[in-house]
Amino acid sequence: MTIRFAFYGRVSTEDQQDPEASRNWQRARARALVDRHGEIVAEFFDVGQSRSIPWKRRPQAARLLAAMRDPGRGFDAVVVGEPQRAFYGNQYGLTFPVFVHYGVGLWVPEVGGAVDPDSEAHDLVMSVFGGMSKGERSRIKIRVRSAMTAQARVEGRFLGGRPPYGYRLADAGPHPNPAKAADGKRLHRLEPDPDTAPMVRRIFAEYLAGRGIFAIAEGLTRDGVASPSASDPGRNRHRSGVAWSKGAIRVILSNPRYTGRQVWNKQRKEEVLIDVDDVALGHETRMQWNARDKWIVSDEVVHDPLIDTGTFERAQQVMAAKGAGRTTRERHRTRHCYVLRGLVHCGLCNRRMQGQQSRDLLLYRCRFPNEYGLANKIEHPRNVYLAERDLLGPLDDWLSTCFAPHRVAETVEALYQAQPDTDIDPAAVVAARAVKECDQALARHRAALEAGADPHLVTRWITETQARRAEALARSTGRVDRPRMDKQDIESLVRRLGDIRHTLARADRDDKAQVYRQLRLHATYHPGTRIVRIETTIDPDGWGYGKCPRGDLNPHALYGH
Known part of the structure; x- marks a missing residue:
């Protein structure tokens, strides 16, 4: 057989x-x-x-x-x-x-x-x-971490990641591993950024002169100094960059890298059970902050310092003294299921609104002025609140209406018409073509190296090509050839969602939250008009293509259009 x-x-x-x-x-x-x-x-x-x-x-x-x-x-x-x-x-x-x-x-x-x-x-x-x-x-994990610890502490090697505000990356020669050097891999080091390094010195000087963190953030914003997220928008697309935050000032003041020493292991990857009641689901990886005594700091000064060690230590003493009078209490974490967690945004600053409980009422809150120096760049109330119960009723009614059997055709038509005429960005097309050409060039360079060409010359070629490829890749959006979905495809996706009306009517809060995420729901609350704008999207690879906006969903009047 x-x-x-x-x-x-x-x-x-x-x-x-x-x-x-x-x-x-x-x-x-x-x-x-x-x-x-x-x-x-x-x-x-x-x-x-x-x-x-x-x-x-x-x-x-x-x-x-x-x-x-x-x-x-x-x-x-x-x-x-x-x-x-x-x-x-x-x-x-x-x-x-x-x-x-x-x-x-x-x-x-x-x-x-x-x-x-x-x-x-x-x-x-x-x-x-x-x-x-x-x-x-x-064993692999232990060996890798041990090797990286030695490289950071003894050699002071830069082990990757984005450079801290005030520094930029500079070439530090070929990789010490011959095989990686042959592939064009090179080491990097930190060097002062002429545009942002003076701002780091200014922050330390003002803080030691008695100015508070919020006052420093407000002053930098007023003077038009680009915040860390605005200085590197490519890596901070989730942030507006309109103003300096207190958190950014606090991170700069507590970063020992500005003394010229390399620091590693500030964060670690922690594997956490997805569901403690179903261990078979396994773990998910989350980034966790390590305590200061777990940080690995180089023994020697390995890059140009922006401040001296004495200045940094005085700043730490001031920060510690300001927090010495505070009384801490043990926090008891209580899990509240915010049905729209991560889906509600403030219409004034475009930031995600945070969940907050007031007695038995679940709220979504934005406290932009408490964290950012405004300097009259944006008008924003001290607190913006939106009660979840005021939004869920009209939202469920709208979804039940849109996905009712006799309204499916109308909803499919709205989703079809909401698709962009083209999803092709000309700049992204050019960048994608450049990436492909660089890949072909890298293959030729490696072939030349294997054929016996001068390693130093080929390594230089590879380095230059990889730099061009990285630049082109940063310009590419990765979505340059996506076709429009036809109505049959959209209807198939809508049918896959099942009977949303019955799900919303009988589902618990966790199930409702799952439905909203499948719909890629995006809610924007405008406190001035007390209106919430709702958009949903669908996608064959996870519901994310073809927006269907519905505006003027007024949670306080409990009706929607």
């Missing part, structure tokens, strides 16, 4: 593996195992997915699990090239019962064929490989 196999493999690009090469050797290993028994008729291969991500959250693995439920799946068994890449930790124990339930075999080279669900030896072997996979990842 000939067995039909589906091949599953995985590669992570975080350690710069070549996806095609990895796929080829994994598939070759799998084919060598099953060639005498059948043939591979389907393939599921995850690219860029960490091994720690459970199967249900890997795109191709999830497709494979879904395919196994179909009696006409077209394959009888699944073969993997290397179990360490497929299963991590206890994933085998959580996944293999699904194979058994649907009668799909699992073949791995390490057991010489099919895994026997009744064999304790096979179960032990697969569990061991899952533990080895987890241990390998942990």
